[in-house]
Amino acid sequence: MIETRISELTCRAVKELFGHEVPLSAVGIEKTRKEITGDFTILVFPFVKISRKSPEATAAEIGTFLQQHMPELSSFNVIKGFLNLVLSDRYWLKFLEKNSNNADFGFHKQRHERPVVLEYSSPNTNKPLHLGHIRNNLLGFSLAEILKANGHKVVKVNLVNDRGIHICKSMLAYMKWGNGETPASTGLKGDHLIGKYYVLFDKNYKAEMHGLIEKGLTEEEAGRQAPLIVEAQEILRKWEAKDHETVSLWKLMNGWAYEGFDVTYRRLGVDFDHIYYESETYLLGKKLVLQGVDSGELVRKEDGSIWADLREEGLDEKLLLRSDGTSVYMTQDLGTARLRYDDYHPSSMIYVVGNEQNYHFDVLKKVLVKLGLEYGSDIHHLSYGMVELPEGKMKSREGTVVDADDLMDEMFRTAEETTRELGKANELSAPDAEQLFSTIGLGALKYFILKVDPKKNMMFDPKESIDFNGNTGPFIQYTYARIRSLLARANAAGHFWEDAEIDRGLPLLPLEKETIRRLYQFQETVQQAGEEFSPAIISNYVYDLAKGFNGFYQELPVLKEEEKQKIYLRLMISKFTGDIIAKSMAMLGIRVPERM
RNA sequence: GGUUCCGUAGCUCAGUUGGAUAGAGCAACAGCCUUCUAAGCUGUGGGUCGCGCGUUCGAAUCGCGCCGGAAUCACCA
Missing domain, CATH: 1.10.730.10 (Isoleucyl-tRNA Synthetase; Domain 1)
Known part of the structure; x- marks a missing residue:
């Protein structure tokens, strides 16, 4: 590019005119402001100490030197310490003619051996997509295109949060109040049907908590002891124990969610090269954690829970397995990171995830490294901001969300x-x-x-x-x-x-x-x-x-x-x-x- | 309380590896369709770049301190 030539020649000019070597990076080149004649502007302030002349004189000398050595330069002018360069029309015409029919103009051919794995979307199967997910999906898809344009091979992956307490809540609500409804019987899109039960769970759960608080429990106690949450946790345990009935309801309801998501994804125009399911990776995470205990990197407390001690790294202790042996979010993310690395041996792994999880990713990287998995430090979290409504943050449970399908309609x-x-x-x-x-x-x-x-x-x-x-x-x-x-x-x-x-x-x-x-x-x-x-x-x-x-x-x-x-x-x-x-x-x- | 991020025109946003007089759109007002698509173009008004101190030839941009907002610090995901 022409800027590089300008920089190099400016360095030469400084050396030959003022007898000093300056690094290429010392030359500041910018686009000339539109009110001023010129294409590029060189800032000469950094050189006035060397030239021991006024900024104007310094700029004029460099300008004269450039004009003698750069045929593309048709003229220059100096305003204060700014050296404005005017490239010849001939140069621009040549550029136009050379590139206007070049389909690859601005793009790099693939120039990196190892791919970049880019995770985005990552929905929970307990509720439909909303505007926040739209931002995530659009960022992810676009970033993939941008990286490809820069010569990267990109593997787009989606990690579906198909297990965990949240889906158990929808399942429980459906078991209690579902009356065998299906997307077909209600005409509702599958993900919306499930979302309906998630909201229903929350409504009843809140009511139960309310009752308990009136009986004198603290909010925290009520939150833990309400019968609905206890039942939901029981379902999670049954699921991890592969209880037949629980697993088949789980499959049925997740299937509905996927059908719904596919429609939304297609309409939004996003796609994936590979879909990971947490239900298929969390056990790997569990295994990694247990290995970490054996090798002494992680600690098991008296109640059986397992923790990573990151206090030396400037963070806190982090739970990796609950005392009842079930895994948490971090556990699964350790497993998926490992799996994804083994699948693609990427040069880096990018996660498009909201900024509310900044801390989670700090921890994830450090725990991976602690476990001897060095690629933890090649993780980039593309941390994006929330989409806020005039009345504040969107909350699925409270129904204050802008639904993705509705918005597209x-x-x-x-x-x-x-x-x-x-x-x-x-x-x-x-x-x-x-x-x-x-x-x-x-x-x-x-x-x-x-x-x-x-x-x-x-x-x-x-x-x-x-x-x-x-x-x-x-x-x-x-x-x-x-x-x-x-x-x-x-x-x-x-x-x-x-x-x-x-x-x-x-x-x-x-x-x-x-x-x-x-x-x-x-x-x-x-x-x-x-x-x-x-x-x-x-x-x-x-x-x-x-x-x-x-x-x-x-x-x-x-x-x-x-x-x-x-x-x-x-x-x-x-x-x-x-x-x-x-x-x-x-x-x-x-x-x-x-x-x- | 600790940590991180944010604060630019009435509103939504650019500009932040320090550079010239801080820019767009929307909204308001005034013009431009017998001429290649008026979902367009041109113009007017609108600013203590949250506040203060500092570094620098030069600060919206860097540092420190305050003020205001958000996120997070869960045996939630």
């Missing part, structure tokens, strides 16, 4: 309504129209979520529908559709622009150059998103690109331009922009329509 309806109001569905067949509404509705939802920095909490107000104007998915999709339409017209008009040679001496207008420069930035954007695990970086880039293109499109005629060379140039810029919009959106898991 609503997005579809809003997309349909808006599209019809604008009269843009008139010429479409029914299936094409449906497809378009889904593309736009999901595009709006996905962009809304992914444009926010993953690590930050974000706000969603169900009363305000997600916008289709401004900094939104549909805005970007619309820009793409406009470009496609323009190109179709160009072809219809018989312009053979794709094979056209553009005169390298053609002068560029500011809007043309700005757009080309934004396209150039795609490369570093992809790289940065990969380094920071951040779809938001792609989102912000593609918005900026689309926004800029709309200005270009508004101000400059393309097909109505008189000079053939200019027509070809602008078509080439348009086509390249369309391709980069599509590639960026694909990295976000968002489709782009040919018309809208």
